[in-house]
Amino acid sequence: MRIAIIGSGMAGLSAAYDLTKTGHKVVLFDGAGEVGGLASGFKVDSWEWTLERFYHHWFASDQHVLKLADELNCAQQILFQRPDTMMYHKGAFYPLDSPMSALLFPGLGWGINKLRFGINTLYLRFTKDWHSLEKISAADWMKRWAGTDVYRTMWEPLLKAKFGSYSDDIPMSWLWARIHARTAQLGTFQGGFQMFINLLADKVNQQGGKIQLNQTVRSIAPTTDSKLQLLVNDEELIFDHCIATCSPKQLLQITPSIPTQYASKINNLQSIGAIVLVLALKKRLTNHYWFNLPANAGFPFLALVEHTNFVPPSCFGGEHIIYCGQYLETNHQNFLMTSEEITRQYLPALTRFNQNFNESWINQSWVFRSPYAQPVPSINLSSKIPELQTPIKGLWLASMSQVYPWDRGTNFAIELGRRVASHLLQP
Ligand SMILES: Cc1cc2nc3c(=O)[nH]c(=O)nc-3n(C[C@H](O)[C@H](O)[C@H](O)COP(=O)(O)OP(=O)(O)OC[C@H]3O[C@@H](n4cnc5c(N)ncnc54)[C@H](O)[C@@H]3O)c2cc1C
Numbered sequence: 001m002r003i004a005i006i007g008s009g010m011a012g013l014s015a016a017y018d019l020t021k022t023g024h025k026v027v028l029f030d031g032a033g034e035v036g037g038l039a040s041g042f043k044v045d046s047w048e049w050t051l052e053r054f055y056h057h058w059f060a061s062d063q064h065v066l067k068l069a070d071e072l073n074c075a076q077q078i079l080f081q082r083p084d085t086m087m088y089h090k091g092a093f094y095p096l097d098s099p100m101s102a103l104l105f106p107g108l109g110w111g112i113n114k115l116r117f118g119i120n121t122l123y124l125r126f127t128k129d130w131h132s133l134e135k136i137s138a139a140d141w142m143k144r145w146a147g148t149d150v151y152r153t154m155w156e157p158l159l160k161a162k163f164g165s166y167s168d169d170i171p172m173s174w175l176w177a178r179i180h181a182r183t184a185q186l187g188t189f190q191g192g193f194q195m196f197i198n199l200l201a202d203k204v205n206q207q208g209g210k211i212q213l214n215q216t217v218r219s220i221a222p223t224t225d226s227k228l229q230l231l232v233n234d235e236e237l238i239f240d241h242c243i244a245t246c247s248p249k250q251l252l253q254i255t256p257s258i259p260t261q262y263a264s265k266i267n268n269l270q271s272i273g274a275i276v277l278v279l280a281l282k283k284r285l286t287n288h289y290w291f292n293l294p295a296n297a298g299f300p301f302l303a304l305v306e307h308t309n310f311v312p313p314s315c316f317g318g319e320h321i322i323y324c325g326q327y328l329e330t331n332h333q334n335f336l337m338t339s340e341e342i343t344r345q346y347l348p349a350l351t352r353f354n355q356n357f358n359e360s361w362i363n364q365s366w367v368f369r370s371p372y373a374q375p376v377p378s379i380n381l382s383s384k385i386p387e388l389q390t391p392i393k394g395l396w397l398a399s400m401s402q403v404y405p406w407d408r409g410t411n412f413a414i415e416l417g418r419r420v421a422s423h424l425l426q427p
Contacts, residue, residue, distance in 0.1 A: 001024045001025070001240040001241060002024075002025045002027075002238070002239045002240050002241075003019055003024050003025065003026045003027070003239060003240065003241045003242070003243070003424070004026075004027050004028075004029065004217075004228070004230055004237070004239040004241070004242040004243070005019075005026060005027070005028040005029070005242070005243045005245065006028075006029055006030075006217045006242065006243070006244045006245060006246050007028070007029075007030055007037060007244070007245035007246055008028045008029075008030040008032075008035040008036065008037065008201065008211055008213070009035075009036060009037025009038060009039065009040075009245055009413060010036075010037065010039055010197070010410045010413035010414050010417065011245040011398050011399075011400075011413040011414070011416050011417035011420075012028055012030075012037075012243070012245040012417060013028070013035065013197065013200045013201055013204060013417065014068065014200070014413070014414040014416075014417030014418050014421075015243050015245070015398065015417035015418065015420055015421040016028050016204045016209045016211075016417075016421075017068075017200060017203055017204055017207070017417075017418075018417075018418050018421040018422065018425075019209075019421050019424070019425070020204055020207035020208050020209040021207055022425060023208075025208070026204070026208075026209040026210070027209070027210045027211075027212060027237075027239075028204070028209065028210070028211045028212065029212050029215040029216070029217050029230075029232055030211070030212070030213050030214075030215065031214065031215065031216035031217075032213065032214070033213055033214055034194075034213065035197055035198070035201045035211060035213070036193070036194055036197040037245075038053075038054055038370060038373065039052060039054075039056055039193050039197060039410050039413075040052070040053060040193075040194055040197065041053065041192045041193055041194030041197075042194075042366075043192075043194075044280075044317075044364070046316075046317030046319075047315065047316045047317050047319075048191075048314075048315050048316075048317070049191050049192045049311065049315035049316060050191060050192030050193070050194035050195065051192060051278070051307070051316065051321060052192065052193050052194070053276070053278070053366075053368040054274060054276050054323075054325070054368060054370070054373070055276070055303075055305045055307065055323040055325060056188075056193050056410070057186040057187060057188055057310065058078065058186065058187035058188065058410070058411065059181065059182050059183045059185070059186065059187070059411070060080055060183040060185040060186075060187065061181055061182065061183050062187070062409070062410075062411035063411070064411045064412070064414040064415040064418070065078070065187075065410060065411045065414060066078070068200070068414055069196070072199050072200060072203060074189075074196065074199055077189055077190040077191075077195070077196075078187050078188070078189055078190075079187060079188055079189070079190060080185045080186065080187040081185070081186065081187075081310070082184050082185055082186070083186055083288075083289030083290065083309060083310040084097055084288050084289055084290070085097035085288075085289065085290040085291075085292065086288050086290065086291045086292070087105065087107070087291075087292050088291065088292065088293050088294055088297050088299075089105070089106060089107040089153075090106075090107075093288070093291060093353075094106065094107075096292070097184055098184065099118065102114070102117060102118065102121070103118075107153045107154070108149075108150065108153060108154070109149075112147075113147060113149050113150050113153075116145070116146045116147050116150055117146060117150050117154060120142070120145055120146045120150075121179060123145075124175070124176050124179040124180060125179055125180060127176070127180075130173040130176045130177065130180075130405045131173075131382070133171065133172040133173040133176045134171045134172070134173035134379065134380055134381060134382060134405065135171075135379065135380060136171070136172050136379070137168060137169055137170060137171060137172065137379065138155065138159060138170050138171065138172045138174065138175040139151065139155075139156065139159070139167070139168050139169075139170075140172075141172040141175075142155050142172075142175075155175070157294025157295050157296055157297070158292060158294065159175075160294070160295035160296070161292075161293065161294060161295040161302035161327075162302065162327055162374070163272070163327070163376055164272070164295075164327070164328070164329060165329070166270065166272075166376045169378060169379060170376070170377060171377055171378065171379050171380070171381065173377070173381075173404075173405040174377045174404075174405065174407065176405070177405045177406050177407055178407055181406060186289075186310065188310065188311060193410075212232075215232050215233055216232070216233060217230055217231070217232050217244075217254060218231045218232070218233070218254060219231040219254050219255070219256075220242060220244075220251075220254055220255040220392075220395065221255070221256075221257060222257060222392050222393065222394075222395075223238065226393050226394070227239065227240055227394065228240070228241070228242050228392075228394050228395060230242060239394070240394055241394040241395075241396065241424055242394060242395050242396065243396045243397075243398055243420055243421075243424070244395070244396065244397050244398070244399070245398050245399060245413075245417070246372075246399065247271065247371075247372035247399060247400075247401070248266040248269055248386060248397060248399050248401050249266060249267075249269070249271075249372075250372070251266070251390075251397055251399075252266050252267070255390075255392070255395065257392065258390060258391070258392060259391045259392075261391070262386060262387075262390055262391050265384060265385070265386040266386055268378075268384060269375065269385075269386070269401045270375070270376035270378065271372050271373070271374060271375045271376055271400075271401065272327050272328060272329050272330070272373065272374050272376060273327070273328055273329070273330045273332075273335065273369065273370055273371040273372065273373050273374075274325065274326065274327050274328070274369065274370050274373035274374065275325075275326050275328060275334055275335070275342060275367065275368070275369045276323055276324065276325045276326070276367070276368045276369075277301070277323070277324040277325075277342055277343055277346045277365065277366075277367050278321065278322070278323055278365065278366045278367075278368065279321070279322040279324075279362055279364075279365050280316065280319040280320070280321055280362070280363045280364040280365070281319060281320040281321075281322060281361045281362060281363065282319070282320070282360075282361050282362075282363055283320060283361050284306070284308070284309075284313075284320050285306055285320060285322055285350065285353055285354050285357060285361075286304075286306050286309070286353050286354060287309065288306060288309060289305065289306060289307075289309045289310045290303065290304075290305055291303065291304040291305070291353070299349050299352070300324075300326070300345050300346050300349055301324040301325055301326040301346060301349070302325065302326055302327065303323070303324075303325045304322065304323070304324055304325075304353060305322070305323040305325065306320065306321070306322055307321040307322070307323060308320045308321045319363055319364075322350075324346045324349075324350075327373065327374055330371045335369065335371070339365075339366070339367035342367045343365055343367065347359065372400070374400075374408065375400050375401040375404070375408055377404055377405075381404050381405075382404065382405070385401070385402055385404060386401075386402065388402065388419070388420050388423055389423065396420050396423070396424060398416045398417060398419075398420040400412075400413065402416060403415070403416055
């Protein structure tokens with residue numbers, strides 16, 4: 001069979017890996033100039049490692065990553081350690097990444113709130129059934145079981161920072177998935193995520209797949225003999241199947257003939273974008289890896305990540321790498337701002353992490369944006385998610401919006417890519 005894959009991110013490459021193994025003719029098209037999609041990295045000459053455009057790490061529970069790495073013979077290049085996470089509370093930062101640090105966190109006081117927070121976290125960590133949790137919002141569930149104080153101190157600021165105006169309606173299943181599936185041990189790949197992605201892409205090539213970069217799929221149309229005609233840049237090409245790993249709404253735009261029922265499922269999905277400022281500094285900014293910044297604390301971003309407190313500065317020519325990350329709806333004015341304007345808006349907040357910081361510390365800076373960075377789950381989403389197989393024969397959708405109840409991540413992109421490949425191969 002001739003199979004086209006739109007996107008050379010983790011989902012597209014994983015699907016291509018399994019499909020080329022079985023001898024099918026696979027062509028991956030990506031509008032970008034490099035493989036890897038959201039998880040891709042870049043490098044300047046003085047760095048030994050590549051750096052992810054958007055901050056990335058794996059969890060020790062990311063079994064689909066570990067299995068794929070094992071198959072590619074590179075599992076020993078995944079490096080795990082336990083960098084720390086800090087939480088802001090009333091003008092100061094406190095560790096919040098272990099039962100002991102939760103016990104000491106001043107935001108919860110010393111009484112019943114600590115107990116309720118602990119019991120709830122344990123319940124969510126060990127309960128396996130999420131289905132009943134998708135019927136209720138995280139806000140309502142937490143207020144009921146952990147109490148309004150715990151919700152307002154611990155969860156509301158984080159939900160608001162991440163989902164903005166959607167935050168009151170996020171299903172509890174989403175929060176369950178984050179608490180249930182994540183570990184304090186975090187992993188990266190030797191040389192950066194891009195090195196892992198390159199190994200996967202090399203394997204796809206060795207198995208006969210073709211990866212075509214700077215090739216945007218502009219339209220998809222079914223033909224009278226049940227094949228698919230793709231317009232790629234300016235060339236018309238015919239395939240038996242096509243797997244789209246782009247955003248669901250993008251698939252709608254390029255496939256006008258998608259039947260109404262499937263199109264309305266896609267139209268009901270919500271997502272938000274991300275803007276990330278990356279700085280290469282001469283000096284260390286903080287002693288910590290990750291800072292969670294509540295929406296009401298007045299920071300212009302929701303997370304500050306000092307990557308070089310996870311991967312040593314020696315991997316980046318001695319420079320100290322900082323990410324300032326923010327999720328925003330795509331109609332937010334910041335998406336219209338220049339990189340310079342974003343940088344100007346973000347920089348003053350850095351003195352709240354280190355009062356000695358000033359602009360002379362900055363060697364280089366970059367701003368990365370993605371309009372489709374985080375699907376926004378809704379109540380009872382499991383019954384509303386578009387199926388992998390679209391109603392158009394041979395056309396498949398495998399996007400970040402379909403990994404629910406899990407939060408999007410490379411582990412689930414790999415699982416989804418492999419799952420769609422196995423469905424496609426079924427007789
Ligand atoms: C700020 C941020 C932080 C994150 N942190 C983590 C983390 O710590 N750990 C983790 O595991 N995951 C993390 N993720 C999520 C992770 O990056 C994604 O879940 C994963 O990379 C998605 O892979 P994908 O293949 O589904 O999609 P993508 O990576 O988005 O790939 C889709 C590809 O399709 C291409 N494309 C789209 N339309 C077309 C078209 N018409 N023609 C041709 N090509 C097209 C795009 O160029 C892109 O390369 C993070 C994401 C963000 C934004």
